[in-house]
Amino acid sequence: MNYFSGQAGNSIEATLPFSILETVKRHCQENLNPFKAEWEKAGQAPLHEIFKDLATYKLLGIQKDVKVGGQGMSYQTHLEFAEALGHCTCPSINLAVGVQTDIATPALAKYGSTELVDNFLKPSINGDLVACMGASEPGAGSDLSHCSTKAVIEGDDLVINGSKMWTTNGAQADWMCLLCQTNNKHPILNKALICVPLHTKGVVRSQKLKKIGFKASDTTMFFFDDVRVPARFIIGNNKRGLIYQMEAFQEERLWVSATGLVPMERSLNTVVEYLSSRPGRKNPELDFQHKLFEASLLSAEIATLRAALKTATGSDFPSIASNSVVSRLKLQAGRLQRRVFNWCCKVLPVNHPDWLTCHQHLLDCRLVSIAGGSDEVMMSFIGKELLKNSTQA
Ligand SMILES: Cc1cc2nc3c(=O)[nH]c(=O)nc-3n(C[C@H](O)[C@H](O)[C@H](O)COP(=O)(O)OP(=O)(O)OC[C@H]3O[C@@H](n4cnc5c(N)ncnc54)[C@H](O)[C@@H]3O)c2cc1C
Known part of the structure; x- marks a missing residue:
């Protein structure tokens, strides 16, 4: 069908x-x-x-x-x-x-x-x-174990009630991968991922939310009011939805890290071009040495991130070892993007034709430190791992 x-x-x-x-x-x-x-x-x-x-x-x-x-x-x-x-x-x-x-x-x-x-x-x-992905809720973002949207089995169907927040692609999506609580009381093993066709009766999407970044991205809220879908629309095991989504977060972390590489390089190039073309610059290497050194350091960090992303997705990906590297890389990627775009905005004059683009990147790149687990969540994963390794050493 x-x-x-x-x-x-x-x-x-x-x-x-x-x-x-x-x-x-x-x-x-x-x-x-x-x-x-x-x-x-x-x-x-x-x-x-x-x-x-x-x-x-x-x-x-x-x-x-x-x-x-x-x-x-x-x-x-x-x-x-x-x-x-x-x-x-x-x-x-x-x-x-x-x-x-x-x-x-x-x-x-x-x-x-x-x-x-x-x-x-x-x-x-x-x-x-x-x-689209329906994981976050008004009361459950970083900690999705608090997700309270519920799916109750009734005969061959699931009846879904609750709401989802910050749904990217929400205004246009045809279906949602929905994270839902099932009946079990266990805090982790009580959730399922469900494929929900969004034309189903009882699904209500909000107007697009206004945001300061990602202005062409349609973000909405969703409300589920006795939404009925076949129980066989659950993906895999009906208790392991949160675990499945945690696995998927690894891919999200890599995606947001990799898509930022070219924009960072493009902005750095813009700044270097601007500095070298300013009137009165006879010897750019000496005239703006400090800024060129700063650009060189940032460029080295971008190259290191690119190489590390490649290594992390080698033949053993995904594995426990690659997961631990991916958390670190995503943390680095978010922080590096902020530094690069912040520096570019600082060095370019506001009337430069590309200043607004750099500034928009600076606003947009906050998402890298939020989506797929915030910086603090990455740091707590890494911290736990460091503690575990230190007690085993
Ligand atoms: C543009 C945009 C698009 C999005 N698209 C989607 C989407 O398509 N689908 C979806 O499901 N969600 C989406 N989200 C939601 C996103 O995943 C959440 O915003 C994110 O998980 C953080 O949750 P929260 O906003 O509830 O913040 P919270 O989890 O409440 O975090 C608030 C602050 O507390 C900090 N914090 C959290 N936990 C800890 C901790 N343990 N220790 C210390 N500090 C902590 C965080 O770092 C953050 O600074 C989107 C968000 C944005 C902004």
């Missing part, structure tokens, strides 16, 4: 016969960047069209198994796509794509039944459906 009749497509072939970097960069320059201002003014971008275009290049399931409609390639290759998408000057698109590929769908790809894969995952990989 197709729950979105006429929309789901067939599996796609398993080859990418082109350079991801060159193709994505050109696609960004020709088909995405020219529309940034228009989409930011509208508060949303046409995600169905954008995802369909990316899917024609087979980019929305690079790392996913061929059996579930993906390309069966490595996570490292998928990360090349994330980095290349940094050439899109509208970061809301990178966020929207990340939700589709790395936040709402990893658990479904790994644990979903054939029915769920056919009806939700394959059409999302093919760009026919837009997905």
Whole structure:
């Protein structure tokens, strides 16, 4: 049965016969960047069209198994796509794509039944459906064990009541990967991930929320009022939803880290170009040596982060060892982005044509230190690990 009749497509072939970097960069320059201002003014971008275009290049399931409609390639290759998408000057698109590929769908790809894969995952990989993730609630963000939206089994159905907050892609999404409490009292093993078609009776989405960053990203709240979906729409085990989502957070952390690399380099280049082209500069290396050294240090840190992301997604990814590295890299990525964009805003004069872009990046990059676990959450993971290792040494 197709729950979105006429929309789901067939599996796609398993080859990418082109350079991801060159193709994505050109696609960004020709088909995405020219529309940034228009989409930011509208508060949303046409995600169905954008995802369909990316899917024609087979980019929305690079790392996913061929059996579930993906390309069966490595996570490292998928990360090349994330980095290349940094050439899109509208970061809301990178966020929207990340939700589709790395936040709402990893658990479904790994644990979903054939029915769920056919009806939700394959059409999302093919760009026919837009997905969103419903995890955060007004009282449950960093600590999702407090999530209080409930799904109660009634016969063959689930009846869902509650609300979700900060849902990226919310105004346009066709389905949600919803984190819900089930009946069990255990604080962790009492949650399920459920595929919820968003046209179902009782689902209410709010107007788009106003934000200071990611202006072309449609973020909404959702309310669930006796929403009834088949109980077989639960992904995998009905008690392990939170654990599945914790696993998916690793991919989200890598995505937000990798998509920031190119914008950081672009902003640094802008500053260096500005400094070297100021009138009266005869010997740039000496005339603004201090600033050039600062740019060099930041550039070295960006290169180190890029290399570390590649190493962390090597052949053993995902593993306990790679998880521990990913938490550290995400922490570093958020803090490095803040330093780079802050420095660029400080050095560029406010009337420089790219100052506003740097400033917008500075606002947007706060999300890297919030999404997929805040900096403090990363620090508490790392701290616990350090304590454990010190007692074992
Ligand atoms: C633009 C945007 C898009 C988003 N998209 C989605 C989405 O699509 N789907 C979704 O489910 N959610 C989404 N979110 C929500 C996001 O995941 C949460 O904002 C995040 O998990 C933090 O939760 P919170 O906002 O409730 O803050 P809180 O968890 O209340 O944190 C507030 C502050 O307390 C700190 N803190 C938290 N825990 C600790 C601790 N243990 N020790 C010390 N300090 C701590 C945090 O670092 C933070 O500074 C989005 C958020 C934004 C801003």
